[in-house]
Each structure stands twice: as structure tokens, then as C-alpha cells.
Amino acid sequence: MLMKIWNRLIELWSRWRSKGTYYIGGSESLPHPMNREEEAKTIDAFMNGSLSARDTLIERNLRLVVYIARRFENTGTHIEDLISIGSIGLIKAIETFNTEKKIKLATYASRCIENEILMHLRKTSRLKSEVSFDEPLNSDADGNELLLSDILGTDEHIIAEDVEKKIERQFMFSAIDLLEKREKYIMECRFGLNGQEEMTQKEVADMLGISQSYISRLEKKIIHDLREELNQPTA
Structure with missing residues (x-):
């Protein structure tokens, strides 16, 4: 089942990359996130077994993957690889989302996407020693450095x-x-x-x-x- 979703995701990425819209922006950019009502209905449909609803949830959250992946661009891993890895986290988030936990899908998905990327970076750092928990990844709007340890969270x-x-x-x-x-x-x-x-x-x-x-x-x-x-x- 996950393989089918993954193939669908590759198809989507290929489509938007061919249009030069791999990054967010432009008139033909990735699908916009759903509003609260639309998302609630789609989640409910997925919980009742709709596979098309599941695919919609994945597609409409692709921007979140790109946004999070771009925060790790300075780690030495190519952005396309980061997005691919983050997409796996998104798929896992959609598949395991539990409405009873009273947490927003975007919040839960963000954690899953970040964790998937971080696990990849840890495995990479174990072999190459290139990633440090105190290495600056990017800067926020105020110019403050964003560290890997900041994204990782508390121990x-x-x-x-x-x-x-x-x-x-x-x-x-x-x-x-x-x-x-x-x-x-x-x-x-x-x-x-x-x-x-x-x-x-x-x-x-x-x-x-x-x-x-x-x-x-x-x-x-x-x-x-x-x-x-x-x-x-x-x-």
C-alpha cells in the first residue's frame, strides 16, 4: 500500500519539477493547503476507508514537506533528497494520524517529517561526521541562527x-x-x-x-x- 502511495508521490514531484515549480511559489506551484473545514471532511473520509482522501491529504500537504526540507539545506544533503526523505515522513504521518489525540494534522505531520529527515542526517553524520547538533542550518526572520538542536527539541x-x-x-x-x-x-x-x-x-x-x-x-x-x-x- 505504501509503495503505491510512494509511486503516486514520485509522479506528483515529477509533474511539478517539469514545470519548474519544485519550490513553493509561482502560479503553478504545489497544491495549496486545505482550509480547516475541507481538511476535517477529508480526514473523516480517509478514516472511513477512502484511499483517494488519503492521497488528497498527502498532495495538499506537500508544501509542508518542501518548507521543512529547505530548513535543512545547509546540512550538505541535496534539497531533492531532503524532500524525498521528508515525503516519507509525510506519508507515515497521514497513515498513523489519530484524530482522538486532539492535535492538528499539520503539527503532527511536521514532527514526522522533521524526524524522518533528522534520522537520515544522524545516519549520515555517523558515517561522515558532517552534521553537528550545534551546526547552523539556517536563519529565521530576525537573523537568528537555527541549529539542528533547536529543531530536535528537548532531550x-x-x-x-x-x-x-x-x-x-x-x-x-x-x-x-x-x-x-x-x-x-x-x-x-x-x-x-x-x-x-x-x-x-x-x-x-x-x-x-x-x-x-x-x-x-x-x-x-x-x-x-x-x-x-x-x-x-x-x-
């Missing part, structure tokens, strides 16, 4: 304190990708990773229909396995 919103004391947070994101699907989802929910809202052990347990004690044991095992993985010497 407590990314990973549990006891884990963060012993391993670097950028490696944590890479290691989580190595987990089994269920374990990865639990960690994302527990620590608010990859666009998921941070949840307590009880909330995760209730959502998955399992005991809190099981979540606790599994969490300890996952953290232990991650530590072991991160302590392995690199080739």
Missing part, C-alpha cells in the same frame, strides 16, 4: 533519561530501526519517537491489549539489546 521528548545518559541519542534512532516491528512500535510509543506521542507503560499496554508488567519486561529487554547493539564495534 526528554526523544528518549528516556536513564538510556540517554549512556548512549548518544542519534545512535539510538539508528538502533531502533534494527528492532522487530512490534518492539520498534512499543519503543516509539513509550518515548515519543518517529512522530508517535509519548505514552506511559499502562497506556501502551491498554492500547495493545497486554499487561503492563509485560511492557515493563519487554522495555528492559529492548533497552538492554539496544545497548548491546550500540556497543558492538563498527567494521
Whole structure:
């Protein structure tokens, strides 16, 4: 299913790139965002199984991808790559959006898009050491430098304190990708990773229909396995 969405997204990008409207602006620019009423109706249609509504939500939020991607232009990664990576985050945001969380789609999607780009930058920096959390990415309207650490947010919103004391947070994101699907989802929910809202052990347990004690044991095992993985010497 995601592959079909991705192919559709590539088709859209190709169409606008051929018109010279890859960046926002101009009479033939990317689709305008929906107003609140239109977005609410489209989200409701998607929640009721409409695939065309899902595609519409993706298409009408492409400007958000470009806007966020351009904030990372000074990291050494080509803008087209940043937009492609950010688009994956947008797709994930649309697919996992939960109206019961009482959060705006744009807010949730922004977090997912940023996280997707940041994970790519972390993986890149691990190999090339080109990206620093204190490296200026761009400047705001007042001329203040925008740092990678500013976009990343506070530490407590990314990973549990006891884990963060012993391993670097950028490696944590890479290691989580190595987990089994269920374990990865639990960690994302527990620590608010990859666009998921941070949840307590009880909330995760209730959502998955399992005991809190099981979540606790599994969490300890996952953290232990991650530590072991991160302590392995690199080739």
C-alpha cells in the first residue's frame, strides 16, 4: 500500500519539477493547503476507508514537506533528497494520524517529517561526521541562527533519561530501526519517537491489549539489546 502511495508521490514531484515549480511559489506551484473545514471532511473520509482522501491529504500537504526540507539545506544533503526523505515522513504521518489525540494534522505531520529527515542526517553524520547538533542550518526572520538542536527539541521528548545518559541519542534512532516491528512500535510509543506521542507503560499496554508488567519486561529487554547493539564495534 505504501509503495503505491510512494509511486503516486514520485509522479506528483515529477509533474511539478517539469514545470519548474519544485519550490513553493509561482502560479503553478504545489497544491495549496486545505482550509480547516475541507481538511476535517477529508480526514473523516480517509478514516472511513477512502484511499483517494488519503492521497488528497498527502498532495495538499506537500508544501509542508518542501518548507521543512529547505530548513535543512545547509546540512550538505541535496534539497531533492531532503524532500524525498521528508515525503516519507509525510506519508507515515497521514497513515498513523489519530484524530482522538486532539492535535492538528499539520503539527503532527511536521514532527514526522522533521524526524524522518533528522534520522537520515544522524545516519549520515555517523558515517561522515558532517552534521553537528550545534551546526547552523539556517536563519529565521530576525537573523537568528537555527541549529539542528533547536529543531530536535528537548532531550526528554526523544528518549528516556536513564538510556540517554549512556548512549548518544542519534545512535539510538539508528538502533531502533534494527528492532522487530512490534518492539520498534512499543519503543516509539513509550518515548515519543518517529512522530508517535509519548505514552506511559499502562497506556501502551491498554492500547495493545497486554499487561503492563509485560511492557515493563519487554522495555528492559529492548533497552538492554539496544545497548548491546550500540556497543558492538563498527567494521
